[in-house]
Amino acid sequence: MEGAQVKYLLDTATWLNHAMLPGVIPPSIRRLIDEDEAKGLCSVSLLEAAILHRLGRLGLQGSLDEFFRQAITQDVEVLELTPAVAAATNALPRDFRGDPFDRTIAATAKVLRLTLITPDKRIRDSGFCPTEYYPFKPSTP
Secondary structure (H helix, E strand, O other): OOOOOOOOOOHHHHHHHHHHOOHHOOHHHHHHHHOOOOEEHHHHHHHHHHHHHOOOOOOOOHHHHHHHHHHHOEEEEOOOOOOHHHHHHHHOOOOOOHHHHHHHHHHHHHHHHEEEEEHHHHHHHOOOOOOEEEOOOOOOO
């Protein structure tokens, strides 16, 4: 991905759904994800996915390592937690109710001036960082 400019940051849910259930992401958002040559993914999203897997909430067919190899594609750049991002989590509005993962993801978007692609209304409504919001609609069998 050398030289590719990251414009969008994928929320954990967006990244997981894009990898596992792309049909639940609206076509306009899928186009943003698929047409952009580089997307960012917070390193904390990997930890969040590991926790969800341990709790049995991902429903993976294979191992977590195998899922990571398939879901962290060449156009996904894993963005590490930095001191600036950690400090920015304290600048979130008082009424921001997100968990530490949401706080870190929003702060990463803010610090790196990325647009966060998210189905989370709370993050969108906080106005803390630019967002491309889409309503999450679970897939039906």
